[in-house]
Amino acid sequence: MHKILSFYEFCDLDVDKVTKNKKKIFETSKNNSILGTIILSIEGINGTVSGSSDSIDILNQLMKDLGYKCNIKFSVSEKKPFKRLKVKIQKEIVTFMNLGKSAKNTGTFIAPEDWDDFISNEDIKLIDVRNFYETVIGKFPKSIDPNTETFTDFIDYIDKELSANKDQKIAMYCTGGIRCEKASSYMKDIGFNNIFQLEGGIINYLNKVEEKKGSWDGECFVFDERVSLKYNSEIGNYELCHGCRNPIDEEDKRSIYFEEGVSCPNCINVRSDEQNEKSRQRQAQINFTRNKKNSL
Known part of the structure; x- marks a missing residue:
């Protein structure tokens, strides 16, 4: 059984501190077989x-010792x-064109247990902050x-679709909460007055609200090998198309446009013949290795 730790925190650090923290976190993770x-x-x-x-x-305790006070979620x-393990330094912990810097001006957090009642109010505009390929497999009903295609695209959506009325009540949600913190900070920085967000994101909601009482419909896309999650963080029914990295289900796999490791109905008319051929060669290598292991 694998224990999973998801975490984030917005805080101000200098470059030297970040560099030292990276070294300690990488060494501890590597020495403890963390991926x-x-x-x-x-x-x-x-x-x-x-x-x-x-x-x-051990890693969770190290981050506390380093001074981080993260929003954390555990699952198995x-x-x-x-x-594999990747520990890296970037300009932002979630890319958003350096807007909403350090998320110091976030919207009001709504606890998962209170979320459904809150978004049922008629004066609430409910917005899904995730990308389109995440929303297609699950969402809160009536959400926009x-x-x-990327989180930075949400900036244009705010400026073009929402900025005309900065007094409207807007409730937002994303997978784990971090994108909403950045987006809500930017929105408040430019004058929005009534911004709310789901505390801890969809994952927190699915872990704290009973399925029979919850309004979430479908599964939640996650950026790892599990692909999608259901209530109580149970692994969902989706896989990834390794051609376009979009989630696919059994119906997609029965399509004439599905080729393992190459294409699916989502990308059959998007990827070039050259891209498909490279994917086909890669899949052939995977199949060869898989068959060799099975024959041992």
């Missing part, structure tokens, strides 16, 4: 990692969520999908 991705910046830290229960506890999985 996943951790991003450090002068504006904070963001990551999701997995390992044994003891190793994850029988499936190995990550294949901005149809973005």
